[in-house]
Amino acid sequence: MTEMSEGKRAYIILRLLLDFNEDDCPILIDQPEDDLDNRAISGQLVEYLRKKKKERQIILVTHNPNIVVGADSELVIAANQHGINNKNDEGLKFAYIAGSLEHSKANDGSDFILSSQGIREHVCEILEGGEKAFNKREQRYGFSQ
Structure with missing residues (x-):
């Protein structure tokens, strides 16, 4: 070993x-x-x-979105640390949003990163290969939006 x-x-x-x-x-x-x-x-x-x-x-x-998608997580909690380009509502140092991988919401341009888009979009944003990679995994593992 x-x-x-x-x-x-x-x-x-x-x-x-x-x-x-x-x-x-x-x-x-x-x-x-x-x-x-x-x-x-x-x-x-x-x-x-x-x-x-x-x-x-x-x-x-x-911190690995490949695990989140590949393991077909039932609940995803995305976290954000407040910063210049990643603002949280009320200036909170850390903020969280939760939902399923199927929760999709187009970016609405909100100043607050977590509420601006859905869980799926947050995962795709940091997933190697983005939306295309997410769609491939979706087909491979047999789950869909």
């Missing part, structure tokens, strides 16, 4: 924890993609999460 990358070791430990634990309570996983390459994320982690979420609620913190 010492020849494996940090990310690969963390992925194996995650699998062991979930596969051999009979608890059915929700589990919180913080950034499972750390130190994993894109192939491991899309080929192993995403497929594993899609399977395990049917058995147990998984709450996942990630």
Whole structure:
């Protein structure tokens, strides 16, 4: 196991924890993609999460939209830190918006980044390949708007 990358070791430990634990309570996983390459994320982690979420609620913190889309998340919470080009309502330092991947709303030009568009658009904005990549994943995994 010492020849494996940090990310690969963390992925194996995650699998062991979930596969051999009979608890059915929700589990919180913080950034499972750390130190994993894109192939491991899309080929192993995403497929594993899609399977395990049917058995147990998984709450996942990630900065990787490929995981959000690939694992077909049921609820996405997008966060924004207030800044010059990314304003939050009432000047809050951090703001959040939640919804499903299917929640789509064209950018309405609002000054407040989170309320200006839907969850789908927020995810596509940071997803490698944008809307085109989202649509490919939509077809691949069999979910649609």
